[in-house]
Amino acid sequence: MNLPHRLDGGPGTDRALSLLAGAAAVYRRLSEFSGRRRAPVRAVDRNLRLRVERARAEADEVVSLRLAPLSGGPLPAWRPGAHLDLVLPSGATRQYSLCGDPGDRTAYRIAVRRIGTASSEAHTLRAGDEVTGRGPRNAFPFVTAPHYLFVAGGIGITPILPMVRRADALGADWRLVYTGRSRASMPFLDELAGYDGERVWIRPDTEYGIPASGAELLEGVPDGASVYCCGPTPMITGVRVDLATTGASAVYFERFSTPPIVGGRPFRVELRRSGLVLDVPADRSTLDVVRDVLPDVPYSCRQGFCGTCVVPATGGGSVRICVDRGDATLEL
Structure with missing residues (x-):
């Protein structure tokens, strides 16, 4: 090793710089040694291998699936509003809201309404069948607020149900309006039966003659309330349009159908x-x-x-x- 000359230009070498150069050389050798033996970076497998633990009819054309991990768990944590990407045996991928208990990490619960090819395949799943999940992810987060109004239409109850449970556990002021074509088509009515009737309004179209307007769904919403809405596009549109006539502070919504194209061009x-x-x-x-x-x-x-x-x-x-x-x- 060539020793560095003194910084002042004088004869001989600089002892401090010599020590520093020696330390640097040792560090380089150690780095090369550790680098040769560093384990290769492995790709992270984010797929969740799941087994159908239970499939149960919840309403007309609606089935719930309880999905447990093949590894025995625990599953990744989630919060109300989260959904799971479900990869079916055919390879089709669909998103379904988690509608079970966030505190139970031994299994996820989703509910599927039969409306197409992929959902029909999900309806054929039975206990013991294996599927793949990805997530959970949350595009519909539940935010702490002083007052809540939850509005659900049909299968839109799935992300709303854990929010209702969470609001109730927090002791918050909340109400739920749950609509659908008929009671027979509305899943999880039995799980809502235990709540105070002043908090939960079940409104099937068959009992009222016509679908509810946005103004009807928002009736009595407290000033400053956060409105969470999930269901068919006409219902969401009605709520968003009529929200301006209330004192609600914000509306959060999630739809299960394609949003309409407004102001498009070819x-x-x-x-x-x-x-x-x-x-x-x-x-x-x-x-x-x-x-x-x-x-x-x-x-x-x-x-x-x-x-x-x-x-x-x-x-x-x-x-x-x-x-x-x-x-x-x-x-x-």
Whole structure:
């Protein structure tokens, strides 16, 4: 090792710098030694391997699934409003709200209404069947507030039910309005029966003649209340429009159907692999038009947050073909 010269330019070497240089050399040798023996980085498997512990009918065309970990648990923690990505045996992926007890990490509970191919497959699952879960994730978080109004429509009760339990456990001021086509179609009525009738209003359309308006659903909401709403698009739209006539402080909502396209414009996309050029009208999404020619293109939530429909675009970047709008060349 060549010893460093003195900083003052004088003859000989600088002892302090010599010691520093020696320490640096030792550090380099140790770093090389540890680096050669460092374990390779392993990819993290975020899939949850689950077994159907119980499948039970909860209402007309609605089944609940209790999903336990194959490893024995505990499962990742979650909070009210969270959902699970469920990968079915066919490979189809769908999102379902967790509607059990967040304190129970031995199993997750979801409920599925039969409305399409994937949900029909979920209805065929039986105890012992294996599925894959991803998550949980929360795009509908429950926030502490002095007053709550919960509004649920049909299967929209699934994320709302844990919120009701949490608000009640906190001793908060809360009310629930639960609507549906008929009592027979509304899951978990038995679990709500134990609450004070002044807090829970069950409102089936068959008993009132017509679906409820937003103003009716919001009737009596306290000033400063947080409104949590989940259900069909017309119900959510009514609540959002009529909220301005109340003293509520905020509305949080989650929908299970595709949001309507408002103020859209036509555009064009090119599919690079096939060379097809598709015109997307103002009232349709890229996903809808692409599926006309590529029916197997994957999708799930159709709202832009799950990531299933993200497609690389030529030149870099990506496009969420269920919600993003504009000319693009897609790697399809």
